[in-house]
């Protein structure tokens with residue numbers, strides 16, 4: 104799913120109004136009605152007090168349209184206009200007049216803290232103060248209002264985005280942002296719902312379709328894209344009936360050192376669970392027995408050294424290589440890694456200590472083959488690209504790094520982001536149970552396994568990250584957040600594949616009018 108920028112959203116509105124020949128404020132009418140439908144379906148006429156806080160722009164206008172529908176359907180509604188400026192938008196004013204047509208109880212004007220209403224924790228707050236149009240720091244009394252929302256403990260529903268967030272810039276003051284229990288966002292989610300510094304402001308989100316011009320939506324290229332099942336199904340390569348293991352490639356996992364052989368076992372097993380035909384583990388001698396006994400499906404080649412990798416010599420032709428897991432940074436390991444970078448022609452996933460070796464010897468970057476996949480967690484990323492001031496700065500620097508060195512960077516985290524030049528793909532699967540030792544080794548193995556089956560490096564990255572997270576989500580149901588182990592993620596890879604083609608269960612609730 105595409106994630107549009109603020110400028111693209113405004114442009115989409117304009118194009119839609121022209122092409123569909125819509126009267127002014129029709130999109131706002133659609134937006135407000137859809138939010139009403141969402142609430143009405145859940146509330147079924149319940150008389151819970153609903154407090155709607157409207158700004159003076161179009162986000163506020165959406166709140167006013169919602170208020171009108173709730174009032175005409177007999178809900179218990181209080182409407183407030185948060186008087187944050189003088190320039191009310193035209194559509195806001197139209198929506199305001201229409202509210203006055205349906206009730207004698209006019210919206211209350213809030214100008215300062217003394218005007219704040221009190222509410223109960225069982226009430227509902229609708230936050231329609233600021234949408235994507237926020238363009239400067241908010242006043243202190245509005246910040247106090249948002250703190251007042253939070254202190255009440257009432258369920259807070261944000262319209263489009265939690266007020267106080269910018270769509271394309273970091274937060275200025277963390278207390279000046281509404282904490283939404285739910286956000287109903289128009290046409291597409293916003294990137295800030297997924298970035299580490301801003302995701303916490305909305306516990307859940309849903310997209311509301313306001314009927315923006317389809318052609319515009321299809322043809323507009325976006326910087327961000329959300330990767331969920333719909334996006335990976337077209338990537339999936341089905342198996343032919345008469346296939347054999349020779350068609351699915353031979354993965355080579357290079358890594359391990361004394362005490363860190365398990366990482367290679369996990370990655371090698373993941374290569375096979377992702378569907379590669381064969382896997383070979385290249386480990387120091389001390390890894391021979393553990394891998395042979397714990398993973399009979401794998402072949403093992405050992406280094407000359409007992410404890411670490413000192414010479415990478417093999418006479419097989421791997422289809423893809425995953426390197427760095429548990430490898431350590433011994434001087435000899437560095438030398439052979441450098442040699443491998445110059446000699447290898449097959450696609451490569453570079454992880455863990457291989458990334459750290461690159462960070463400590465930046466000249467290695469010149470040798471990294473084009474389209475290699477780098478899989479850093481945030482600390483490893485910082486060592487690679489330097490520190491950043493905020494999420495936006497981090498993504499900008501990662502894009503520059505990706506463009507300069509022609510590599511794909513997978514920033515691992517709660518919403519793993521795959522960066523390919525300017526483009527950023529945000530993954531939706533995965534859960535905090537996966538923050539456990541070995542989880543990254545599994546990801547490296549899965550992506551290597553997909554590269555073996557002729558998925559392109561971008562496809563393997565997106566599909567691999569998705570499958571890894573999905574398998575983790577399915578494993579969570581059995582093991583729970585605390586007990587989930589990296590090997591459980593591998594156990595659920597089969598289910599993650601099968602789940603790709605399962606139809607979601609249809610909700611049994613009838614739509615309200």
Ligand SMILES: NC(=O)C1=CN([C@@H]2O[C@H](COP(=O)(O)OP(=O)(O)OC[C@H]3O[C@@H](n4cnc5c(N)ncnc54)[C@H](O)[C@@H]3O)[C@@H](O)[C@H]2O)[C@H](O)CC1
Pocket residue numbers: 112116130131134158159160161162163164165187188190191192232233234235236237238239240241242262263264289290313315
């Ligand atoms: N396709 C869609 O997504 C649709 C979205 N809609 C809604 O419209 C808003 C965007 O509306 P806009 O009027 O451009 O901006 P806002 O309502 O977010 O408010 C801006 C408003 O407030 C002023 N302002 C900005 N920053 C501050 C500040 N710090 N302090 C005080 N005042 C501030 C600014 O000058 C404006 O006057 C979008 O989010 C949706 O909710 C459409 O209704 C339907 C189509």
Ligand SMILES: [K+]
Pocket residue numbers: 162230231232233234261262263264265266
């Ligand atoms: K809002």
